[in-house]
Amino acid sequence: MGRVGYQGEPGSYSHRAVAETHPGTAAIGFDGFDAAFDALTAGDVHRLVLPIENSTTGSVLEVLDRLAAGGASIIAEHRVEVRHALLAVPGTPPSAVERVHSHPEALAQARRTLRERGWQPVLSHDTAGAIRLVAERSSPADAALGPHWAGEEHGLEVLERDVVDLAHNTTRFVVLQAGPPSIAPDADKSSIVFSTRHQPGALAEVLASLAARGADLTRIESRPGPTPWTYRFFVDLVHFPGPHGAAAVLEPAPGGTLELSHLGSYRAVVR
């Protein structure tokens, strides 16, 4: 079945995304997105599952930029709901907790809640590391913020569920394989990146052309290009299913685009 790479450690949300998209397959964690992409290119893993956007903290630009550089194709998307639990050694009363250990992003997503409860945030490189530390310390003053399954694996107890400031907090992952852009048989969504000449209305021209071909834009993000006043646009489009649907939208390259890259066509998962 091969091996699937992700960024991070066992017990992380990324690890969960691998387990949900590739049950029973070996999951290999990498330290950093570059290392993960390099492993895919070298053939050490046959797929990657990487986060591409979070509803609270936004795009993962490092992944977008690596995708734009080519060599990998999106073959599927997957959403994981991010719901941090407060985890501590069994029997800990919530009032005994003084410090909450976690990844900076998780602590940021619960910043208001932590302040209201008087819990001091302590930064860890990852939620898995925070959970290990709390399990080792075995003190009721220290709790970890992270996915409940990771805490339970280390013998911790859930003191409180859903310790986040915003009710909706999901991360969208993409499944990648090496090689040129692929079009899944049931694909109804395509991801592209393109630049436009610097002239007023260039982007409007591209989007009008895509709309006229029946594509519906579900996401757009601009990034500054290599020279001043040039831009790259990352666009996700929903279209009629199947290879013909994708081709009808993408070929020939819509007027107004420069250097359009197709990042892959896959089945949309409704948020």
Add this chain to the structure above:
Amino acid sequence: MGRVGYQGEPGSYSHRAVAETHPGTAAIGFDGFDAAFDALTAGDVHRLVLPIENSTTGSVLEVLDRLAAGGASIIAEHRVEVRHALLAVPGTPPSAVERVHSHPEALAQARRTLRERGWQPVLSHDTAGAIRLVAERSSPADAALGPHWAGEEHGLEVLERDVVDLAHNTTRFVVLQAGPPSIAPDADKSSIVFSTRHQPGALAEVLASLAARGADLTRIESRPGPTPWTYRFFVDLVHFPGPHGAAAVLEPAPGGTLELSHLGSYRAVVR
């Protein structure tokens, strides 16, 4: 002269942005963007200087979302080049450094460099805190990554300049005041946020209308709206200078928009 609020601590890049945009004015640091916005609304500060996008890590969505909620107006923009220096107690040889302390974002921006040099990253809540810790510890094994001016204030020495993976790393700040959207006399850039009906081509229609009015898009970012398949778009536009230039672009609301909010018109700073 009043007081200007920012998010963070003295010595941070945000603090620097206040000093550069409001020399000689009292700068008040807040813990979190919510606290800063609340102080502006309450009249405790007369302006805010907040980061809105970083070239490496992307949009500051928390600030975008608070702006979309209304009550504050962008009156200027400002760019700060983010160049982290390696700071240690005077006389430290680079080979003695084992650990590098800093804010997670700064460590992320230098991840590859740290790994190549064999320096272990240690997370702090902010660069100012990391610098204080290194100054207090006074051990050659501990260095901090942050702005050189903050290190020098604490008696640290610059061991190495520009310890970042990517050459261009700038943060764009906006200056905010309370109240309805303002149009500076020399404004040639406007920020707007709007939603569109869910129909193919709605965004293209809006952008074509803006282009026909002479506006040139310099940034676009989509955010999911409150209901599935609705979107909000944050757009920055460059146009003819002055209130007439802004009005010609924004009035009446371009066809295809729903709930357009004008976030302010101000003088563009070329990146």
